[in-house]
Amino acid sequence: MMNDITRPQGITDGHSIERALAESEERFRQLAAAVDQVFHIADPAAGRLLYVSPAYERIWGCSPAPLFQDLSSFLDAVHPDDRTRVEVEQAQPLTADGTDIEYRIVRPDGTIRWIRDRVFPVDAGGDTPGRFAGIAEDVTERHDADARLRESEARFEAITNSIDQMIWSTRPDGYHDYYNERWYEFTGVPHDSTDGDAWNGMFHPDDRERAWATWRRSLATAEPYHIEYRLRHSSGEYRWVLGRAQCMRDVDGRITRWFGTCTDIQEIVEARELLARSRAELEAEVVQRTRERNRAWEMSSDLFAIMGLDGTLKVINPAWTTTLGFDEATLLGRPFPEQVHPDDHDAVRAAVERLRRGESIARFEDRLRHADGSWRWITWSLVPEGAIFYAVGRDVTDEKRRTAELDAAQEALRQAQKMEAMGQLTGGVAHDFNNLLTPIVGALDLLQRKGVGGEREQRLIRGAVQSAERAKTLVQRLLAFARRQPLQPVAVDIAKLVTGMADLVASTTGPQIKVAVDVEEELPAAKADPNQLEMALLNLAVNARDAMPDGGTLRISASKEDVPEGSASRVNPGRYVRLSVADTGSGMDKATIARATEPFFSTKGIGKGTGLGLSMVHGLASQLGGALTISSRPGLGTNVQLWLVQAVETTKLPSVQEPAPLATGHGIALLVDDEELVRQSTADMLADLGYQTIEAASAEEALRLLDKGSYFDFLITDHLMPGMTGVDLARAMRQQRPGMPVLLVSGYAADDGIAPDLPRLTKPFRKDELWASLSDALKWSSV
Numbered sequence: 001m002m003n004d005i006t007r008p009q010g011i012t013d014g015h016s017i018e019r020a021l022a023e024s025e026e027r028f029r030q031l032a033a034a035v036d037q038v039f040h041i042a043d044p045a046a047g048r049l050l051y052v053s054p055a056y057e058r059i060w061g062c063s064p065a066p067l068f069q070d071l072s073s074f075l076d077a078v079h080p081d082d083r084t085r086v087e088v089e090q091a092q093p094l095t096a097d098g099t100d101i102e103y104r105i106v107r108p109d110g111t112i113r114w115i116r117d118r119v120f121p122v123d124a125g126g127d128t129p130g131r132f133a134g135i136a137e138d139v140t141e142r143h144d145a146d147a148r149l150r151e152s153e154a155r156f157e158a159i160t161n162s163i164d165q166m167i168w169s170t171r172p173d174g175y176h177d178y179y180n181e182r183w184y185e186f187t188g189v190p191h192d193s194t195d196g197d198a199w200n201g202m203f204h205p206d207d208r209e210r211a212w213a214t215w216r217r218s219l220a221t222a223e224p225y226h227i228e229y230r231l232r233h234s235s236g237e238y239r240w241v242l243g244r245a246q247c248m249r250d251v252d253g254r255i256t257r258w259f260g261t262c263t264d265i266q267e268i269v270e271a272r273e274l275l276a277r278s279r280a281e282l283e284a285e286v287v288q289r290t291r292e293r294n295r296a297w298e299m300s301s302d303l304f305a306i307m308g309l310d311g312t313l314k315v316i317n318p319a320w321t322t323t324l325g326f327d328e329a330t331l332l333g334r335p336f337p338e339q340v341h342p343d344d345h346d347a348v349r350a351a352v353e354r355l356r357r358g359e360s361i362a363r364f365e366d367r368l369r370h371a372d373g374s375w376r377w378i379t380w381s382l383v384p385e386g387a388i389f390y391a392v393g394r395d396v397t398d399e400k401r402r403t404a405e406l407d408a409a410q411e412a413l414r415q416a417q418k419m420e421a422m423g424q425l426t427g428g429v430a431h432d433f434n435n436l437l438t439p440i441v442g443a444l445d446l447l448q449r450k451g452v453g454g455e456r457e458q459r460l461i462r463g464a465v466q467s468a469e470r471a472k473t474l475v476q477r478l479l480a481f482a483r484r485q486p487l488q489p490v491a492v493d494i495a496k497l498v499t500g501m502a503d504l505v506a507s508t509t510g511p512q513i514k515v516a517v518d519v520e521e522e523l524p525a526a527k528a529d530p531n532q533l534e535m536a537l538l539n540l541a542v543n544a545r546d547a548m549p550d551g552g553t554l555r556i557s558a559s560k561e562d563v564p565e566g567s568a569s570r571v572n573p574g575r576y577v578r579l580s581v582a583d584t585g586s587g588m589d590k591a592t593i594a595r596a597t598e599p600f601f602s603t604k605g606i607g608k609g610t611g612l613g614l615s616m617v618h619g620l621a622s623q624l625g626g627a628l629t630i631s632s633r634p635g636l637g638t639n640v641q642l643w644l645v646q647a648v649e650t651t652k653l654p655s656v657q658e659p660a661p662l663a664t665g666h667g668i669a670l671l672v673d674d675e676e677l678v679r680q681s682t683a684d685m686l687a688d689l690g691y692q693t694i695e696a697a698s699a700e701e702a703l704r705l706l707d708k709g710s711y712f713d714f715l716i717t718d719h720l721m722p723g724m725t726g727v728d729l730a731r732a733m734r735q736q737r738p739g740m741p742v743l744l745v746s747g748y749a750a751d752d753g754i755a756p757d758l759p760r761l762t763k764p765f766r767k768d769e770l771w772a773s774l775s776d777a778l779k780w781s782s783v
Contacts, residue, residue: 540617
């Protein structure tokens with residue numbers, strides 16, 4: 001045919017050839033325009049493009065015209081990060097095999113596309129330099145798909161390594177090519193060492209053939225793979241595992257992969273074998289296996305059971321009877337839901353649904369009824385198998401109780417810490433308030449004793465004295481709450497104290513309140529300060545009265561109580577006398593009870609209470625080593641119980657004699673206090689008592705006066721001052737002047753840091769109280 005084409009046939013044949021060529025070129029152009037690939041031909045020697053198909057404009061988004069003038073302008077569209085790599089590739093000599101390169105381009109609209117460009121040399125013949133032709137295609141979607149695949153594989157890897165089961169995967173032919181980290185942790189083998197058929201060596205020799213036969217059948221039939229076999233553990237022993245696998249298919253139904261899991265079921269298999277062994281097997285092994293079976297089944301304190309998904313108990317071990325108190329026949333004859341606490345029914349139903357779906361449950365809790373009517377908390381591990389499931393339960397009732405007790409103890413500790421902080425703040429305020437009251441009380445006492453002014457002035461002074469006394473009482477309550485009020489605990493006859501106060505309480509509460517006293521016979525004595533205890537009892541009675549504005553009953557009772565070790569009571573173990581004040585008033589809710597002992601907290605409204613009554617009683621109880629408990633419900637009244645430690649014997653307190661006032665005193669007092677107004681007031685009282693004073697604003701100043709030779713007969717000093725304390729000053733003074741009389745004055749009135757051999761006076765004080773304390777100090781030093 002080539003001869004026919006080349007044979008000269010005249011102009012007609014020439015036109016036919018041109019027409020054929022034109023038609024061929026047109027078909028080529030149509031073909032090039034129809035495909036998504038870019039065909040291009042270039043002359044590298046001339047540095048220009050000879051031909052490019054229309055797909056260029058669709059993919060590059062611009063005209064190829066510049067390329068026909070300057071082939072290097074092709075690089076302008078290449079992504080900056082890929083440009084150097086493309087330039088290096090273009091600089092390489094073009095071999096017969098051509099080149100295949102992928103790079104990114106940036107379209108004029110800013111979008112980025114991935115291009116695969118394959119270039120081949122074209123022989124132009126003769127001495128004409130070589131040209132090259134190429135095919136470029138847009139592979140952006142493939143790159144995006146690859147990125148999504150990598151992201152999907154990363155998610156798959158993260159998920160499979162985050163669960164407890166061993167995960168594996170194979171190709172359609174069953175070749176194992178993936179295991180998660182749990183597999184390598186369980187088996188202890190190096191990574192990739194069990195790919196392909198190598199995992200066969202992990203089976204127990206007795207299970208190997210059965211496992212492979214099941215796997216080959218699943219590969220042949222596409223049925224799910226489900227088998228139990230023994231797998232070699234990293235410890236060297238073989239453990240039972242449950243192997244599961246499902247195939248994945250494409251849209252045409254062809255299997256693309258197998259995905260499987262291995263679950264360690266060693267403990268479950270052991271329990272199942274023990275529970276499900278047939279009577280014939282048990283009889284055949286009764287001699288050898290009875291003791292082992294009994295140990296695991298009958299002697300276990302855990303509850304073993306086989307249950308039906310329909311809610312029936314099929315088999316149980318003796319621990320059920322031990323734990324719940326019912327005999328085996330009763331437990332097996334009663335539907336399991338009837339044994340469950342009503343509040344747990346929904347949770348039990350949800351757990352059964354999970355078991356129906358084939359899920360194992362590692363931990364589940366519910367409450368079962370005990371024969372004595374109580375409820376026992378049981379925590380379960382549940383594994384389904386067909387229409388039944390295996391259950392192993394443990395009684396955690398005591399554990400939950402201990403947890404609740406620990407939570408309560410921690411809450412009590414937080415409350416105690418809060419009250420301690422408030423006590424420190426309150427004690428500090430009371431100390432400063434005592435310093436303010438001391439000159440006020442002293443000055444008013446002097447004015448009242450001297451009869452200054454007429455009747456009107458004296459009436460005003462008496463009113464001021466009463467207000468100062470009320471302020472003094474308020475400070476004492478603050479100190480009682482802060483546990484810094486001085487106590488004189490003795491063995492007190494509580495029965496006598498309560499009955500003796502009955503009339504006072506009745507007159508205080510008024511005729512609308514019925515007061516009932518109930519004191520246990522032969523009530524032992526309690527360790528208490530009788531004066532403070534009377535004040536506490538009166539405060540509780542006033543609170544009870546205010547809670548019953550329309551009248552009611554106030555019951556004061558006293559009884560002996562023993563709190564044993566391990567008791568759930570909020571009171572420490574020991575022997576107590578419990579003093580109770582109960583009313584039938586409005587009561588309190590839990591939030592109010594929680595704050596009832598806070599200082600200044602009151603529900604009585606503005607001007608109707610200081611909020612210090614219960615605070616003082618609480619502080620007194622704590623200071624005496626006892627406790628205060630409150631039980632109350634809105635609308636039903638309140639019962640406040642004061643727990644006092646029992647005393648060995650009752651002590652009869654000597655009556656307090658008023659100090660015999662002396663007509664005049666004599667001598668010089670060294671008066672030390674960092675508060676100027678307190679020094680002035682005390683100096684005025686001492687002057688009225690006939691004493692001269694030398695004043696010092698600090699302990700250090702007082703020592704300097706002593707070093708300079710200042711003479712004085714006795715020392716009166718504040719205790720808590722900046723720098724040295726009053727006790728330190730007294731010790732330093734007595735080292736230089738042994739036997740010198742000392743009187744300590746304190747706004748705290750606490751025993752902390754004050755030696756018992758130093759007489760003490762509590763702020764604020766009157767002249768007669770100063771005289772009495774000073775007389776005691778002078779007598780003390782003379783003894």
